[in-house]
Amino acid sequence: MYLKSLKVENWQCIEYTKPIFENLMLFIGPTNNGKSSIISAIMFFLGYRNLRTKDIRNLDLPLELEGIFQNFSQANYKNLKDFIYKKELTLKIQKFPNYDVQYKIKINRDWKTITEETYREIISHIPILYIPPFQDKKQINFLVNSLFEILKRRNISETLMISSLKKLANSLQNDYVSKGLYRNLLFEIFRSISEESQKRNHSIIGNTIVFFEEPELYLHPQAEKELYNAFIQLSNLGAQLYISTHSSNFISLKHYKSICIMRKHKDFGSRAFQFKGRLFSGDEVKYFNMNYWINPDRSELFFAKKVILVEGQTDKIVLGYLAKKLGIYKYNYSILECGSKSIIPQFIKLLNAFKIPYVAIYDKDNHYWRTELEIENSNDKNRSIQRAINFKFGDFIEFENDIEEELYNEKRERKNYKNKPFYALKTVSEEDYIIPARLKEKIEKIYK
Structure with missing residues (x-):
């Protein structure tokens, strides 16, 4: 299943915003304008991180995240059909002052409170890979293990490409990997995943959401363009890639619907600016x-x-x-x-x-x-x-x-x-x- 929109209220530097998602999302904007905030809100909503006190913008107001999911696989639909209404599944997380976090699901037009365990079971149908700008050895091991767990669950067979991928992953786990080499190995991994996915005509990592912060680090411009092309190919084949970047090499006017500009207002906090209509005709x-x-x-x-x-x-x-x-x-x-x-x-x-x-x-x-x-x-x-x-x-x-x-x-x-x-x-x-x-x-x- 795929996350299609997320309403965010009272989260970090965001007072209110509601981005609409494509398979490829490009979060851009000046430093300290909300790119990391919107990504952290999505990751919390999808169960990848815990809630911290500093995540709540105003402790006197409720925190609320409400997301809509669409495009279910047959297996997802079978498991979640009791929660799907008009081809959509809607979940909500709320945290009122002095109260515990509440998890809710929309059934027909009514909200029903569910347990955290039920919530996490539902969102577990979207695997996640998170790549921050810099990682320590523990984070690198977690990333590598998560990637191969995703491939294993998808029954990706042992091929020359998978063997090559494992060699690259093993290189990442060496005792010493420079930041430049680390980023170039990640580039090789995603290029390999994209090439194998194109051969099979579907994403070998399925509908995984890849959160990739500043993929341009330590890459020369030509490599940036090639990596961006790999992202496009993967997203076209079913993967979801949420990219935070400062490089114009990851921006294409052809894919303007993927662009989400985060801007901060002194009174209203950070907001997402997108355009989903048709820009040009004829x-x-x-x-x-x-x-x-x-x-x-x-x-x-x-x-x-x-x-x-x-x-x-x-x-x-x-x-x-x-x-x-x-x-x-x-x-x-x-x-x-x-x-x-x-x-x-x-x-x-x-x-x-x-x-x-x-x-x-x-x-x-x-x-x-x-x-x-x-x-x-x-x-x-x-x-x-x-x-x-x-x-x-x-x-x-x-x-x-x-x-x-x-x-x-x-x-x-x-x-x-x-x-x-x-x-x-x-x-x-x-x-x-x-x-x-x-x-x-x-x-x-x-x-x-």
């Missing part, structure tokens, strides 16, 4: 995917405190350079080159969906040498950008008519637009270059 999908594959580093937008959307290379290079010159550059702001003005509304749509702050910067393109038709076409695109913006957390800035005219503080001839990034950077990097007041004001607005 040709938008094709053009956006093509645009993304040309620049896969654009996944970093999900990690940014604010995203600066620009049309092309000149804007990206020059704006960053001038912001540093003015002393207002911020590394947690990402400048994202969209490729063209036409693509900016699609990125805005994505940022709106995840409520990521942004500013869209575009050229007005009303140069005196343009034809009437070109100007009208440009104005249509400008209006489409403005209409797409959610002004609760987004804004726009319009260059008159483009960044080159802003840089040189003069109208530019059509012939002056060859090798734009090179000449623009050459100009602004000269010692005697003075940023025009109008451009300076716009850059300060961008980085406010």
